[in-house]
Amino acid sequence: FLAVTKKYAPCWCAGVGRAPARAMGCVPRRRSTVQPDSPEVLLIGCEGSGKTLLARHLQRMCDKDVDAGLDVRTKPSVGTELSHLVYKRRAFTLREVGGIMLPLWPRYFDACNALVFVADTSDAAASGGAVVEWYNLLADARLQSKPALLLFNQRDRAQALPDVTLRMLFRLSELESMGRGRGERAVTVLPVSALTGEGLPAVLDWIAEHNVVR
Numbered sequence: 523f524l525a526v527t528k529k530y531a532p533c534w535c536a537g538v539g540r541a542p543a544r545a546m547g548c549v550p551r552r553r554s555t556v557q558p559d560s561p562e563v564l565l566i567g568c569e570g571s572g573k574t575l576l577a578r579h580l581q582r583m584c585d586k587d588v589d590a591g592l593d594v595r596t597k598p599s600v601g602t603e604l605s606h607l608v609y610k611r612r613a614f615t616l617r618e619v620g621g622i623m624l625p626l627w628p629r630y631f632d633a634c635n636a637l638v639f640v641a642d643t644s645d646a647a648a649s650g651g652a653v654v655e656w657y658n659l660l661a662d663a664r665l666q667s668k669p670a671l672l673l674f675n676q677r678d679r680a681q682a683l684p685d686v687t688l689r690m691l692f693r694l695s696e697l698e699s700m701g702r703g704r705g706e707r708a709v710t711v712l713p714v715s716a717l718t719g720e721g722l723p724a725v726l727d728w729i730a731e732h733n734v735v736r
Contacts, residue, residue, distance in 0.1 A: 560606065561733050562615045564630050566659075567640030568651050569621035572675040574603070576640060576716035576725075577618050581605055583722060602630075609726050612733045624655070631664035636732045637671065638725070640716075641692075643683050644676040653692055660709075669708040669732040672697075673725065678715035685713075708732065 567573050584607055603618040617634070619627060639659060641652035656672060659665055672692070676682055689695070697709050710728055714721035 560613050560615045561635040562617055562633055563636045563638055563729055563733075564634035565616055565618045565638045565640065566627055567621055567673075567675075568624070568642065568648070568655060570648065571621060571640040571642040571652065572716040573618050573621070573640045576673070576675065576714070576722070577603065577605060577616060579716055579719055579722055580616070580726065581607065583719070583726065584609065610730045612730050614729060614733050628662070628664070631662060634668065636669045636729065637665055638673065638729075639670065640673045640675050642676055643674045643688055643713075644679045644681060646683065646687075646691075649683055649688065649691055656692065667707060670710070671725070671728050671732075672709070672711045673721075674711065674713045675716055677713045678718050678720060 565573055565577060601620065601623070605616045605618075607614060607616060614635075617630060619630060637659065639652075639656055641656065642648035643652075660670065674688060683691070692711075694711060697711070712721055712724050712728070714725065716722075
């Protein structure tokens with residue numbers, strides 16, 4: 523993947539996603555509204571990409587009850603889901619917007635401080651649709667100066683697309699060049715599994731690093 527992601531590479535190892543939540547230093551605080559002075563992270567992706575399970579897993583990782591089971595049953599998100607979390611003493615609001623609401627995504631661009639896009643990489647059809655929406659997001663002027671994180675989800679699936687295929691499909695070499703040439707936007711790519719938790723500690727680290735009120 524992108525060279526910039528090497529910084530987060532230690533979090534990719536199998537089993538890291540099951541690290542005790544207390545050791546991670548974050549506390550979940552669910553709210554129905556965005557908190558004052560709390561940076562907003564916009565979590566979006568096509569339908570069925572795994573956003574809800576990923577958000578649920580992030581909350582669980584920040585939960586003091588480490589023995590709590592993870593409910594993997596989900597249904598398409600209609601509307602938005604807000605979660606207020608604190609990680610490494612940095613608070614942020616995670617706003618999940620359903621894939622079915624794709625036409626309404628732009629209304630949340632101005633308010634967000636960072637973008638997290640979840641791509642289903644379990645098959646070519648799902649990945650192909652994600653490529654189109656990902657580059658539409660990168661081209662939007664309202665997101666030009668905001669850090670963006672591309673998550674290759676479902677890497678635990680036996681039929682998941684090979685890394686070399688994803689690199690070609692998502693034109694990662696172009697993203698790498700974009701980061702070197704412009705310098706105004708931080709684009710990071712991470713492989714994850716919303717089901718097993720693999721790679722998710724790196725997601726929290728990325729959010730903490732780019733958690734800046736703009």
